[in-house]
Amino acid sequence: PIAEALTAQGYVVFCINYRLAPAYPFPAAVEDVQCAVIWVREHAQAYGVDPGKIALLGTSAGGHLAVLGGLTASTRIMSSVPPAPWQPSCGEQGEDYRVQAVISCFGPLDLEFHGRESPGSSRILATFLGDTCLQAPSLCAAANPMTYVSHVAPPMLLIHGTLDDVVGYENSERFFHALSNAGGQVILLPVKARHGFIIHASTEEAVYALEAIYAFLEDVFSA
Numbered sequence: 001p002i003a004e005a006l007t008a009q010g011y012v013v014f015c016i017n018y019r020l021a022p023a024y025p026f027p028a029a030v031e032d033v034q035c036a037v038i039w040v041r042e043h044a045q046a047y048g049v050d051p052g053k054i055a056l057l058g059t060s061a062g063g064h065l066a067v068l069g070g071l072t073a074s075t076r077i078m079s080s081v082p083p084a085p086w087q088p089s090c091g092e093q094g095e096d097y098r099v100q101a102v103i104s105c106f107g108p109l110d111l112e113f114h115g116r117e118s119p120g121s122s123r124i125l126a127t128f129l130g131d132t133c134l135q136a137p138s139l140c141a142a143a144n145p146m147t148y149v150s151h152v153a154p155p156m157l158l159i160h161g162t163l164d165d166v167v168g169y170e171n172s173e174r175f176f177h178a179l180s181n182a183g184g185q186v187i188l189l190p191v192k193a194r195h196g197f198i199i200h201a202s203t204e205e206a207v208y209a210l211e212a213i214y215a216f217l218e219d220v221f222s223a
Helices: 002-008 028-042 061-075 119-129 137-143 170-181 204-221
Strands: 055-059 101-105 156-161 186-191
Touching: 002 055, 002 204, 028 061, 055 061, 055 204, 061 101, 101 204, 119 137, 156 170, 156 204, 170 186, 186 204
Parallel strands: 055 101, 101 156, 156 186
Antiparallel strands: none
C-alpha cells in the first residue's frame, strides 16, 4: 500500500529483497539495502530517477534497516562515530551509497532497549544477529542505530504507533531524542495506533501517516 500510494504521488519506488536470518544473519540484510542504493543510483537514468534524491523507507524490521543503512552510509567518514564493520559487497570501492532521506515506520531503533521489551523480541533479535546481545555486545552495538547517531545523518521521519505492543513506541522516541541531541534533522510522528497500522491504507491513521510522508519528502527534496 505504501509503494502504491507513493507511486500515485509521482515517486519512482523500488521494493527490494534482502537476505533473511537465520540463514543470513547481520550484516547481510543491511549490506543488501546499501547495495540496492548503489544499484538504483547506477540505473537512475533508465528509471527517470534523480540520483541526488533517494530515500529509504521501511516498516518494522525494514524501518530498522532503512535507518541503519542511511546512518552508516553518512557517518563512515567521521572519526567521532564508530565505523560500521561492513562494506557493501557490490559496486566499486568507495562508491556512494548515501541517501537524502530516511523514513522508519514502527522500527526497532534502539536494539538494546528492544531486546529487553519481551522474551519474543529478544529471541527475534538473537536470530537476526546470530547471537544474543548478552553474549555478543559488540555485535549488538554494531547493529544498533543508536551507535551511529550524528549531525550528518540524512533527514529522518519516524512514524510509530503509541499503542504498539510488538515494537514499543519508546524505540522511536529514544532514537528521536538521541539524534536530535546530536544535531540531526529528525521528526517524530506519534499515531494512536498499533503495530503495522499503515498497511491498512484506507484508515484515518494510515492516511494521516501517508500525508506526513508526502510532506516530508516534498520538504526534503525541494530544499
